[in-house]
Amino acid sequence: MTETQKILVLHVGLIALLFALNFILPAYHHGNLARVMVLATYAIGYNVMLGYTGLLSLGHAMFFAAGMYGMALSIRHLGFAPAPALLVGIASGAGLALVVGLLALRTAGVAFMIVTLMFAQTVYLTILLAGRWTRGDEGFVIQQHERVLWGIDLSDPSSRYLAALTLFAICLFATLNLIRRPLGRVFVAIRENEERARLLGYNVFRAKLFSVVISGTISAAAGASYGLLFGYAGATFATVQYSIFPLLWVLLGGTGTIIGPFLGALFMFYLIDLSSGVTNAYMLIAGVALVVLVMFAPQGIAGELRRRIWSWLP
Amino acid sequence: MSVILSTHGLTRAFSGHVAVNAVDFTLNEGEIRALIGPNGAGKTTFVSMLIGRIAPSAGRIRFEDQDVTDLPAHLRVSRGMAYTFQITSVFGQLSVEENVALAARRRLGRDRVAVRAEVEHALARVGLTDHIGQTAQDLSYGHQRLLEIAMGLAQRPRLLILDEPTQGLAENEIAAFKTLIRSLVPDTTILLIEHNMSVVMELADRITVLNFGEILAEGTPVDIHANPLVQNAYLGSG
Numbered sequence: 263m264t265e266t267q268k269i270l271v272l273h274v275g276l277i278a279l280l281f282a283l284n285f286i287l288p289a290y291h292h293g294n295l296a297r298v299m300v301l302a303t304y305a306i307g308y309n310v311m312l313g314y315t316g317l318l319s320l321g322h323a324m325f326f327a328a329g330m331y332g333m334a335l336s337i338r339h340l341g342f343a344p345a346p347a348l349l350v351g352i353a354s355g356a357g358l359a360l361v362v363g364l365l366a367l368r369t370a371g372v373a374f375m376i377v378t379l380m381f382a383q384t385v386y387l388t389i390l391l392a393g394r395w396t397r398g399d400e401g402f403v404i405q406q407h408e409r410v411l412w413g414i415d416l417s418d419p420s421s422r423y424l425a426a427l428t429l430f431a432i433c434l435f436a437t438l439n440l441i442r443r444p445l446g447r448v449f450v451a452i453r454e455n456e457e458r459a460r461l462l463g464y465n466v467f468r469a470k471l472f473s474v475v476i477s478g479t480i481s482a483a484a485g486a487s488y489g490l491l492f493g494y495a496g497a498t499f500a501t502v503q504y505s506i507f508p509l510l511w512v513l514l515g516g517t518g519t520i521i522g523p524f525l526g527a528l529f530m531f532y533l534i535d536l537s538s539g540v541t542n543a544y545m546l547i548a549g550v551a552l553v554v555l556v557m558f559a560p561q562g563i564a565g566e567l568r569r570r571i572w573s574w575l576p
Numbered sequence: 577m578s579v580i581l582s583t584h585g586l587t588r589a590f591s592g593h594v595a596v597n598a599v600d601f602t603l604n605e606g607e608i609r610a611l612i613g614p615n616g617a618g619k620t621t622f623v624s625m626l627i628g629r630i631a632p633s634a635g636r637i638r639f640e641d642q643d644v645t646d647l648p649a650h651l652r653v654s655r656g657m658a659y660t661f662q663i664t665s666v667f668g669q670l671s672v673e674e675n676v677a678l679a680a681r682r683r684l685g686r687d688r689v690a691v692r693a694e695v696e697h698a699l700a701r702v703g704l705t706d707h708i709g710q711t712a713q714d715l716s717y718g719h720q721r722l723l724e725i726a727m728g729l730a731q732r733p734r735l736l737i738l739d740e741p742t743q744g745l746a747e748n749e750i751a752a753f754k755t756l757i758r759s760l761v762p763d764t765t766i767l768l769i770e771h772n773m774s775v776v777m778e779l780a781d782r783i784t785v786l787n788f789g790e791i792l793a794e795g796t797p798v799d800i801h802a803n804p805l806v807q808n809a810y811l812g813s814g
Contacts, residue, residue: 454667
């Protein structure tokens with residue numbers, strides 16, 4: 263098998279496996295996995311910046327929230343149907359990413375992290391301040407009848423699962439395609455050695471801006487879908503915690519790998535889920551597991567797979 | 577012979593210390609020019625201003641009859657300048673092939689066949705064909721220097737600036753390097769910073785000597801060799 267075939271088999275196989283699980287998983291895990299797939303999509307977006315372009319953002323919750331609120335507010339206040347509402351959500355994230363990118367990319371390294379963190383705080387506070395429309399911390403529910411997309415009731419578990427899988431698959435293959443194209447290769451070149459990339463004649467600022475916009479757009483698509491699939495929008499999703507989550511998922515799963523974000527999100531979701539069944543101090547167990555993983559598999563799960571057995575893993 | 581690059585009053589000061597001082601410099605199309613001088617003479621600062629890595633404090637740079645002083649580095653590169661780093665600066669985690677492909681792709685775009693052909697061509701010229709699948713950081717230091725040069729070649733520049741290209745190369749590799757550089761002119765103009773005097777004397781059409789940020793002398797290798805000012809600068813008795 264050529265490398266391309268191996269890559270296809272692995273990623274198509276993952277999607278096929280997830281599809282099959284729709285029919286066999288017990289209800290509890292079925293619901294969990296739907297959630298994990300949407301969160302993994304969020305992490306895929308994050309990974310475009312961190313894993314492939316080497317840009318560490320501490321404010322990605324703003325894009326997730328922009329997608330979620332762009333979608334939810336246009337349903338609640340403008341009476342939009344789910345499809346256009348989703349588009350509004352995605353466009354909100356893309357627009358926000360463009361503005362944030364134009365400003366934040368004037369900085370680099372730690373300054374970039376802080377600037378993105380501050381922008382995310384601004385978005386969070388804006389959501390709280392606009393409580394008249396957003397209902398602030400409390401958030402609001404999107405009613406079942408507002409969640410029917412092209413005749414499909416997204417509150418139905420199976421439909422919800424398949425919708426999450428569709429979103430996940432689209433974003434997975436879109437990023438897989440991206441990093442094999444010239445633009446994605448330039449992202450990697452910037453990650454590896456920005457000065458060299460510039461002196462090969464690449465407009466590094468523009469490439470990084472593309473990366474931020476693509477990353478923000480995918481994150482917003484995840485946020486909008488999350489709101490629509492689970493029927494709720496709340497300011498919690500704009501907090502710092504939700505900026506740190508994708509960072510953890512990607513680090514655990516393997517930065518700069520296509521399946522890493524999914525593996526990381528899945529691993530951490532179940533780590534917290536299982537440990538909270540054992541003890542109240544579940545964050546302690548989660549913390550220890552994270553430390554162990556970082557010590558013994560610093561490149562994350564998929565990163566270790568790539569190092570040990572699958573050197574072709576993209 | 578027409579002028580491909582010129583500077584007028586090019587100056588760079590680093591918090592009071594003038595590294596390059598009002599340099600007027602002219603490079604003719606198709607020549608091999610060596611830039612030499614003692615350590616700290618301002619050679620790397622000077623070429624860094626040419627390519628756009630460092631902004632000048634004063635002065636202008638013209639490339640192919642256009643003022644490029646205010647252009648960012650990537651636009652100078654797209655106009656036909658290329659630069660290879662003094663300290664090896666390849667993409668360590670990427671394969672040798674991808675390193676050169678990145679250099680070729682900006683010009684050739686999505687044409688995979690053309691990019692692949694260019695990569696093979698450039699690697700063959702520096703003798704790295706057998707290493708095409710290796711990860712760049714696994715190459716020996718000398719081979720990384722050659723990869724750096726291959727990346728310069730794959731850009732098919734009009735002007736190639738090489739910053740100490742033979743540093744770390746073995747004798748036979750230096751000999752191959754000289755042959756390679758000779759084969760590039762006159763299509764490509766070469767500006768070479770070099771410490772290895774045998775390379776300078778054998779390759780260069782003309783030599784420019786920098787000392788304390790100023791041009792001390794300029795001329796053919798024979799002239800420079802006989803110039804007492806240059807000898808003083810190098811022996812430190814001046």
